[in-house]
Amino acid sequence: MTQAPFPPIAMLAELTHRCPLQCPYCSNPIDLLKADREMETERWLDVFEQVAAMGVLQVHLSGGEPTLRRDLEQFVSTLSQTGVYTNLITAGVGLAGIRLEALASAGLDHVQVSFQGANAETTARIGRHSGAHAQKLAAARHARALGLALTINAPIHRHNIAEIPDYIDLALSLGAERLEIANVQYAGWALLNRRYLLPDGASIEHQVATVEAARARLVGVLEIDFVVADHFATYPKPCMGGWGRDAFVIAPDGLVLPCHAAMTIPSLRFERFGSRPLADIWRDSPAFNAFRGTDWMLEPCRSCERRDVDWGGCRCQALALAGDAAAADPVCVRSPLHARMAMLLEETLPPSDARTGGDLIPPFAFRRIGRT
Amino acid sequence: MTADRRRGIVSAQSRPRLAPYVRLRFDPVRNAWAVLAPERVLWPDAIGLDILRRCDGKTSISAIVRELACEYDGQGQEIDADVGAFLQEWADRLLVRL
Numbered sequence: 001m002t003q004a005p006f007p008p009i010a011m012l013a014e015l016t017h018r019c020p021l022q023c024p025y026c027s028n029p030i031d032l033l034k035a036d037r038e039m040e041t042e043r044w045l046d047v048f049e050q051v052a053a054m055g056v057l058q059v060h061l062s063g064g065e066p067t068l069r070r071d072l073e074q075f076v077s078t079l080s081q082t083g084v085y086t087n088l089i090t091a092g093v094g095l096a097g098i099r100l101e102a103l104a105s106a107g108l109d110h111v112q113v114s115f116q117g118a119n120a121e122t123t124a125r126i127g128r129h130s131g132a133h134a135q136k137l138a139a140a141r142h143a144r145a146l147g148l149a150l151t152i153n154a155p156i157h158r159h160n161i162a163e164i165p166d167y168i169d170l171a172l173s174l175g176a177e178r179l180e181i182a183n184v185q186y187a188g189w190a191l192l193n194r195r196y197l198l199p200d201g202a203s204i205e206h207q208v209a210t211v212e213a214a215r216a217r218l219v220g221v222l223e224i225d226f227v228v229a230d231h232f233a234t235y236p237k238p239c240m241g242g243w244g245r246d247a248f249v250i251a252p253d254g255l256v257l258p259c260h261a262a263m264t265i266p267s268l269r270f271e272r273f274g275s276r277p278l279a280d281i282w283r284d285s286p287a288f289n290a291f292r293g294t295d296w297m298l299e300p301c302r303s304c305e306r307r308d309v310d311w312g313g314c315r316c317q318a319l320a321l322a323g324d325a326a327a328a329d330p331v332c333v334r335s336p337l338h339a340r341m342a343m344l345l346e347e348t349l350p351p352s353d354a355r356t357g358g359d360l361i362p363p364f365a366f367r368r369i370g371r372t
Numbered sequence: 373m374t375a376d377r378r379r380g381i382v383s384a385q386s387r388p389r390l391a392p393y394v395r396l397r398f399d400p401v402r403n404a405w406a407v408l409a410p411e412r413v414l415w416p417d418a419i420g421l422d423i424l425r426r427c428d429g430k431t432s433i434s435a436i437v438r439e440l441a442c443e444y445d446g447q448g449q450e451i452d453a454d455v456g457a458f459l460q461e462w463a464d465r466l467l468v469r470l
Contacts, residue, residue, distance in 0.1 A: 007401055007402070010413075055402060057413050058408065058413060083395075087410065110410040149391075149410045151410055151411070177391075177393075220379030221377050221379055223465065223466055
């Protein structure tokens, strides 16, 4: 890097890895941390004071399930007092009622409730929690009643891709401002379960058409944020909006990460919160500078006119699929390894007569702590 | 509840206001005004900022246009079209309510 980076705009705080659900595509690492590895209240409060001073304007309070932290209200309150916008990313289980009221009083701005399915049966089957759906509905309704911004998060894979129209109806019936239709990113648990999760190309095409039609129909009524299935894409996603560019992550134990999956890149060494000021870690840490900007790029990225549009795509995916974290993300049509994506899809997908979700529970490796 | 929310359409009588979950704040680190919204940070330019500051739910769009025409010494018609297009866009993104 020849010049100092701009200050970060957003931070994702993974407050805990504990969660009442066991989704087989969880974005947390496979090696989940137990409660005794989580940072204490004072440490997190120090994090939030430092990020506000650094220029962070949005904090995403996530996990695991962030509401399992009893000190969450204190975090929201501290952030709110410094003018930082707070987003709660929650499964919504056990949230409706006095807990959500307390969070709203503390200054919470926005609640994102995940729905594993658009109906109770799918939600129970994917999250492995039988009463979850009703609790999510209650949490979403209560968030609306309290005047909080509401987003419905829909993580999409083979077993719920047919429910897109139902998700749209669900978001409308709940009065949500936003619906996030996000195809699962195949890292961590989702990579482990990829052969049971990946939808086929025809379902993806149908999904794109459904989302585009709904977006046009619902202008000014519902905003639909659409994260495409990058295994089927032409160009890669600009992971994190560029490595070390706008945002970063702090893991439950205080590791400061450029993205939530960055630990899958074994050549990088990450610093822990408290070793030195957070602003110094952001600016100087070798892990943040490894893929910051465009100087690190190899061809075809280096001379590509899209180099500061998609920033080379996902570094973790480049390592996983191309064997080199500095390579172009093989999702990109310009990657010399792009042809392998088609082979991978062919190998991964079951025969066409078995591609629908079906009612059977596939042999998922369900997320749980201490699996490995 | 807003389950039956409809798209708001700009008219001279609309009295726009920021959506309740949208905040306009000054960022001392970047020395600029920022709009904070769900999953979004926007940086309005000087004219955008002048419009957004008047979105108080009381001032009509025609009054906003009159005030800005004075301030910018501009043509009323041109400003009318610009303000209308700006507010329609922000309303369509659910950031402003008409």
